[in-house]
Amino acid sequence: MRNIRLIARLDIKAPNLVKGIQLEGLRKLGDPNEFALKYYLQGADEIFYTDVVASLYERNSLLDILEKTTNNIFIPITVGGGLRSIKDVAAILRAGADKVSINTAAIKDPNIITAISRKFGSQCMVLSIQAKWQGSYWEAYYDNGREHSNLDVVEWAKKGEKLGAGEIILTSVDKEGTTKGFDVELVKAVTDSVQIPVIASGGMGEINDVDAVIKDGHADAIAMAHVLHYNNLTIDNVRNHCANNNIPVRVYTLTEND
Amino acid sequence: MIQKPQKIDYKKFSDDKFDEVKYGLPPEVKFCKNCVESNQRPSTTVEYHHKKDSKKETVFFDENGVCAACNFSLEKDSIDWDARDQMLRELCDKHRRNDGRYDCIVPGSGGKDSIYVSHLLKNEYGMHPLTVTWSPHIYTEWGRKNFDSWIHGGQDNILITPNGRVHRLLTRLAVDVLFHPFQPFIFGQKSLAPKIAASMGIPLVFYGEHEAEYGSEVENDDESIQDNKFYSDVSFESMYLSGVPVEELIQDFGIDKSELQPYLPVDQNIINDNNIEVRYFGYYKKWHPQGAYYYAVENSNFSAAPERTVGTYSKYSSIDDKIDDFHYYTTGIKFGRARATEDAAHEIRSREINREEGVALVKKFDLEWPERFADEVFKYLSIPENEFPSASKMFEQPIMDRSYFEDLSDSFRSPHIWKREDGLWKLRRTVYKE
Amino acid sequence: MKDIVIVDYGMGNIKSIQRGLEQVGASVILSSDPVVITNASRLVLPGVGAFYDGMKGLQNAGLVNAIHDFVRIGNPLLGICLGMQMLLDQSEEHGIHTGLGLIPGNVKMIPESNHGEFSRKIPHIGWTQIKNPGFQNWKGSCLDDIQAGEYFYFVHSFMAVPEKKEYLLAQCEDEGLLVAAAIKRDNITGLQFHPEKSGKAGLKILHKFINT
Numbered sequence: 003m004r005n006i007r008l009i010a011r012l013d014i015k016a017p018n019l020v021k022g023i024q025l026e027g028l029r030k031l032g033d034p035n036e037f038a039l040k041y042y043l044q045g046a047d048e049i050f051y052t053d054v055v056a057s058l059y060e061r062n063s064l065l066d067i068l069e070k071t072t073n074n075i076f077i078p079i080t081v082g083g084g085l086r087s088i089k090d091v092a093a094i095l096r097a098g099a100d101k102v103s104i105n106t107a108a109i110k111d112p113n114i115i116t117a118i119s120r121k122f123g124s125q126c127m128v129l130s131i132q133a134k135w136q137g138s139y140w141e142a143y144y145d146n147g148r149e150h151s152n153l154d155v156v157e158w159a160k161k162g163e164k165l166g167a168g169e170i171i172l173t174s175v176d177k178e179g180t181t182k183g184f185d186v187e188l189v190k191a192v193t194d195s196v197q198i199p200v201i202a203s204g205g206m207g208e209i210n211d212v213d214a215v216i217k218d219g220h221a222d223a224i225a226m227a228h229v230l231h232y233n234n235l236t237i238d239n240v241r242n243h244c245a246n247n248n249i250p251v252r253v254y255t256l257t258e259n260d
Numbered sequence: 261m262i263q264k265p266q267k268i269d270y271k272k273f274s275d276d277k278f279d280e281v282k283y284g285l286p287p288e289v290k291f292c293k294n295c296v297e298s299n300q301r302p303s304t305t306v307e308y309h310h311k312k313d314s315k316k317e318t319v320f321f322d323e324n325g326v327c328a329a330c331n332f333s334l335e336k337d338s339i340d341w342d343a344r345d346q347m348l349r350e351l352c353d354k355h356r357r358n359d360g361r362y363d364c365i366v367p368g369s370g371g372k373d374s375i376y377v378s379h380l381l382k383n384e385y386g387m388h389p390l391t392v393t394w395s396p397h398i399y400t401e402w403g404r405k406n407f408d409s410w411i412h413g414g415q416d417n418i419l420i421t422p423n424g425r426v427h428r429l430l431t432r433l434a435v436d437v438l439f440h441p442f443q444p445f446i447f448g449q450k451s452l453a454p455k456i457a458a459s460m461g462i463p464l465v466f467y468g469e470h471e472a473e474y475g476s477e478v479e480n481d482d483e484s485i486q487d488n489k490f491y492s493d494v495s496f497e498s499m500y501l502s503g504v505p506v507e508e509l510i511q512d513f514g515i516d517k518s519e520l521q522p523y524l525p526v527d528q529n530i531i532n533d534n535n536i537e538v539r540y541f542g543y544y545k546k547w548h549p550q551g552a553y554y555y556a557v558e559n560s561n562f563s564a565a566p567e568r569t570v571g572t573y574s575k576y577s578s579i580d581d582k583i584d585d586f587h588y589y590t591t592g593i594k595f596g597r598a599r600a601t602e603d604a605a606h607e608i609r610s611r612e613i614n615r616e617e618g619v620a621l622v623k624k625f626d627l628e629w630p631e632r633f634a635d636e637v638f639k640y641l642s643i644p645e646n647e648f649p650s651a652s653k654m655f656e657q658p659i660m661d662r663s664y665f666e667d668l669s670d671s672f673r674s675p676h677i678w679k680r681e682d683g684l685w686k687l688r689r690t691v692y693k694e
Numbered sequence: 695m696k697d698i699v700i701v702d703y704g705m706g707n708i709k710s711i712q713r714g715l716e717q718v719g720a721s722v723i724l725s726s727d728p729v730v731i732t733n734a735s736r737l738v739l740p741g742v743g744a745f746y747d748g749m750k751g752l753q754n755a756g757l758v759n760a761i762h763d764f765v766r767i768g769n770p771l772l773g774i775c776l777g778m779q780m781l782l783d784q785s786e787e788h789g790i791h792t793g794l795g796l797i798p799g800n801v802k803m804i805p806e807s808n809h810g811e812f813s814r815k816i817p818h819i820g821w822t823q824i825k826n827p828g829f830q831n832w833k834g835s836c837l838d839d840i841q842a843g844e845y846f847y848f849v850h851s852f853m854a855v856p857e858k859k860e861y862l863l864a865q866c867e868d869e870g871l872l873v874a875a876a877i878k879r880d881n882i883t884g885l886q887f888h889p890e891k892s893g894k895a896g897l898k899i900l901h902k903f904i905n906t
Binding site: 042047073096098100101122168198 | 896
């Protein structure tokens with residue numbers, strides 16, 4: 003098994019870090035760069051920024067934030083939210099992002115997955131899927147959890163992989179912000195169906211939540227938001243837990259970065 | 261006889277100049293400088309007097325172009341909320357009963373606001389609330405689930421559901437006569453709690469938000485008390501329900517007088533004799549919808565809707581009635597502003613978003629056609645003969661369908677708000693740039 | 695002398711590399727000018743994306759010869775990720791395409807399985823430990839300050855396979871497969887991982903590079 007990545011997820015409504023529950027009711031938490039730096043120093047393996055209101059206001063305002071982040075944070079940064087075209091993606095990559103995360107644009111025109119992956123490499127094209135349980139299957143939502151697509155998440159994931167996505171970030175709309183644990187069934191359904199890495203997102207509440215989503219869900223990485231932003235856990239708490247529970251992670255000692 | 265809507269003459273709408281201004285609205289459409297509301301927004305009406313030709317009072321805009329709701333909201337900033345909290349405690353101390361009886365009534369639906377009020381009263385203020393619910397026209401799945409989990413989470417509740425046939429008939433009439441499908445709900449919403457208070461001897465009723473939060477004038481000296489004009493003090497003979505005189509409802513539409521019970525106001529004497537106080541919780545606690553959402557999620561099993569609400573951007577506000585989509589849509593037709601405007605304006609005032617964002621939200625979502633429940637609602641609004649043997653005869657076209665609804669919509673559009681261009685309806689003025 | 699030139703040919707996360715280098719004390723020039731590139735005291739060739747596009751980008755900017763000239767002069771060249779892969783003769787990514795030919799060898803796809811035993815997820819993404827396979831000394835290279843077993847961030851679907859083992863500077867293991875993590879031939883070094891994205895460990899490498 004490859005080392006599991008511990009990812010800090012920051013939802014942004016520029017210029018603030020925000021957090022909602024079930025992707026609703028955004029609360030402002032502060033300066034994204036301060037939080038990102040804190041997570042970098044705690045040993046985050048990657049940072050994910052999502053502009054959660056880009057689809058409402060037809061803008062992606064992460065360029066400024068990204069610029070500041072790249073000044074003193076030297077781990078991979080993925081940016082998503084409102085990226086609609088190759089031009090948008092090029093601008094974000096040029097501003098310092100390593101990967102881009104696409105949801106709405108891909109649902110509206112799946113060919114964009116191929117276009118981005120061809121031009122910038124599939125490793126930079128992360129397909130973001132927001133999944134909601136509908137009683138017998140998971141449905142993919144877009145516009146930050148607002149609109150439903152009638153697409154079956156598992157089928158959509160497979161299609162995304164075929165079209166050239168390099169990775170999937172899979173968010174449970176039902177669980178996110180609730181701290182009631184990951185939707186392990188959801189993660190497993192997707193990891194069973196694709197050959198590209200899957201990042202599980204949404205619902206982390208306690209440190210033990212990691213176990214099921216990695217061991218049963220087969221996630222390659224986990225993204226954490228609420229638990230980190232509200233200081234319930236730190237990344238090194240999670241890292242130590244993994245190390246002590248047979249979950250391979252990179253070794254990182256807190257005093258490393260000062 | 262309810263005539264079916266005639267096709268209207270587009271000429272009134274096609275010129276830059278217009279002759280007619282419906283509903284007594286201000287002829288020039290203006291938008292609040294602070295939020296996104298328009299000056300066409302009607303103040304909260306006393307529905308018992310609401311007729312087809314009624315003139316609307318609208319929200320007041322001051323000399324700086326700021327609406328009354330925004331000004332009210334600014335005043336809230338300088339309120340001493342600790343003092344208000346103290347007043348609430350004293351009010352509760354005065355009414356609290358420790359002998360096993362209920363001491364207050366919380367009207368609500370199981371939405372975030374009623375959860376907030378009932379939970380706080382019970383857990384923080386030591387009260388023994390009875391919650392009281394006036395059923396939605398047509399429950400949404402998630403609305404019913406939230407209602408159930410509210411009660412099963414630990415609240416006593418009385419649910420009153422009106423006679424389905426009568427409710428449908430009144431709703432259809434309200435749509436034809438006033439283009440106001442929500443009116444039958446409003447009657448119950450405003451009168452049910454005081455009625456139960458009177459009949460069960462529970463003298464304290466806590467509603468949530470003051471109408472002033474939406475810009476209606478505050479007429480009482482004591483802002484914490486709801487004006488009784490909303491729920492009482494109307495004589496039977498002078499009453500209109502669905503814009504139709506009550507006597508006509510009984511004689512021509514086959515409704516029995518007893519079936520009108522849920523819609524009638526409370527007898528003011530009963531209110532006085534029992535010393536019933538109908539107050540606003542929002543007077544004592546700073547009202548914050550998003551705060552209520554968080555409170556509800558953290559203290560109960562409340563869930564936001566699984567899909568975006570039609571005509572707006574949120575998923576957690578007023579999500580239990582399928583008719584709601586049409587309520588806001590019809591408001592949009594009549595007044596040129598609808599749900600996204602209302603939600604965005606509210607969030608601007610509570611500083612969740614700024615005006616620029618509010619404008620973008622209005623542009624994106626306001627007046628969205630309510631497709632998702634349309635078929636079901638049209639069926640609900642139909643008055644077929646087998647279900648309504650006498651009432652169906654009073655309608656030229658008892659069955660409601662989309663084209664009827666569209667023609668009806670058009671008949672309620674005012675030329676000072678709408679124009680007809682290239683075969684499409686457009687708002688003459690919008691808060692956003694095209 | 696700490697002026698570093700980063701080849702700007704339209705591909706790659708140059709901002710990050712620039713920031714990383716500046717963080718460790720370099721002053722950095724981004725350039726697509728062949729003259730500047732040839733005469734740089736140290737050159738960094740970044741790259742993110744497909745091999746064919748990378749090479750085309752270099753060709754369109756007229757930089758292939760400039761890089762060759764630079765190498766001939768003998769100053770240190772550092773290729774990162776795709777920049778490392780382009781140092782080789784050719785790649786099989788989306789067809790057979792010619793590289794810079796500075797280090798003999800090819801770029802091949804990371805196999806999905808070891809003899810059909812299991813499936814490996816492609817791309818190889820994540821933090822992986824590197825070690826020295828023993829063909830070159832890390833001392834005197836930009837890995838001088840690195841200890842075996844330190845973690846670096848990899849993200850790639852194709853891997854460099856140098857013709858001769860002695861070009862291997864570092865290796866990592868990805869689920870049973872040995873992958874070239876770093877290659878070196880004289881003044882030319884290639885890193886498959888991203889030093890500018892590998893936290894403090896990566897910064898150590900950049901620091902060494904600008905100071906040798």
